[in-house]
Amino acid sequence: MGLDAFQKAVENADRRAEPGAKVEHALCTSGAGLNDAWCRFLAERDMLVGLSVDGAMATQNSVEGGTVAHRQMFEAARLLRRHGVDCNVVCLVHAGNADRPHELYQCFRDGIGIRHVQFLPVVERTDPIRRGGDLRAGPPTVSERTITPEQWGAFLVAVFDEWVRHDVGRQFVKIFEDTLASWSAATRRPRAARAGGERLPLDCRCCPVLFACEGGRPADRFAESPHGEPGLNYLCAGYRRFFDHVDQPMRVMAALLRGGRDADAIMKILARYERGRPAA
Incomplete structure (x- = not known):
């Protein structure tokens, strides 16, 4: 539509804002x-x-x-x-x-x-989505482009290992920042998600990292839990691998923040640990 139309849309939104409201675009x-x-x-x-x-x-x-x-x-x-x-x-x-x-x-x-x-x-579903689980013919299917839970978990772990050793406080990766906020705000124990937690499978509601993933994106909750309940996040296994992998460094960074220090101190802690670790 071009810049002129975008400018007009922004100006129109600003004019319609309630008195005292701050509009960000x-x-x-x-x-x-x-x-x-x-x-x-x-x-x-x-x-x-x-x-x-x-x-x-x-x-x-x-x-x-x-x-x-x-x-x-x-x-x-x-x-x-x-x-x-x-x-x-x-x-x-x-x-x-x-x-x-x-x-x-x-x-x-x-x-x-x-x-x-x-x-x-x-995550792209290819099967027809119908209301009522008993009306769907067969298990949900996904496109060839869809990432697998194993790929997603391995991807996050690989990027995190690079980030936590070299880039904390310098590079901001949203899922890592969100995860650190979750670890800083809560102890690692099962608790309900902020919204819709009562509709999650029992495996989710009993999961020790529910406070961090909160069941994942609602649109991706089309897999079955190990106990046959619907509503499990398709990428659950990948997220679980990631959250388990980052648990210890997240605890350390959360402790640093609670002590008034910057989270990037973990890079020096890891460097000292790895220098003192015996060669395999």
């Missing part, structure tokens, strides 16, 4: 249509811009060697930075790129210089 885009005029407006309004990226395009090592979409992503990030626009990356992780966690993370951190990253797992 954000934009999610592939970056293909960004130019100086767009970036000047985004900077004036102090908007956060999320660059939506299919992870397959982010595994090239340079702008020159990448695809057209890959070059557009680099150029959009550079243009936004030049105008002082705060931006992050929203990266889709699917079956085609889930085995390259380090390439993706390092591309955003080192290649583009993006400090805020959100990884979103691709």
Whole structure:
């Protein structure tokens, strides 16, 4: 629709705001249509811009060697930075790129210089969704592009191990920041999710990491629990592997924060531990 239409939409939202309300605007885009005029407006309004990226395009090592979409992503990030626009990356992780966690993370951190990253797992159902579990013919099916629970767990663990050793306080990965907030706010014990917890399978309600995952995205709760109950998150096994893997470092970082220290002190703690650990 163009910049003029976007400006009018923003102005209209501001005019309709209740007295005393503060309106904040954000934009999610592939970056293909960004130019100086767009970036000047985004900077004036102090908007956060999320660059939506299919992870397959982010595994090239340079702008020159990448695809057209890959070059557009680099150029959009550079243009936004030049105008002082705060931006992050929203990266889709699917079956085609889930085995390259380090390439993706390092591309955003080192290649583009993006400090805020959100990884979103691709889960696409292909079976018809009907109301009432007894009306569905056969178990739910997913597309070939859909990430498996095992892939998602391995991806998160690999990126976390890089982040916790080198990038705490420097790079902000949304799921890690959210997980640290959960560990800081609660002891590791079963408790109900904030919303809809009563509809979760018994396995979820008794899970020691429910306080962190809260059952996952409602749209992904179409698997069966080990005891045959519906409503289990399709990616449950992946999230459980991740939360179990990060439990100890999250406890350490939460303790650091409670003691008035920065969470990034864990990097020195891990470095000392690994230097003193005997070789295998």
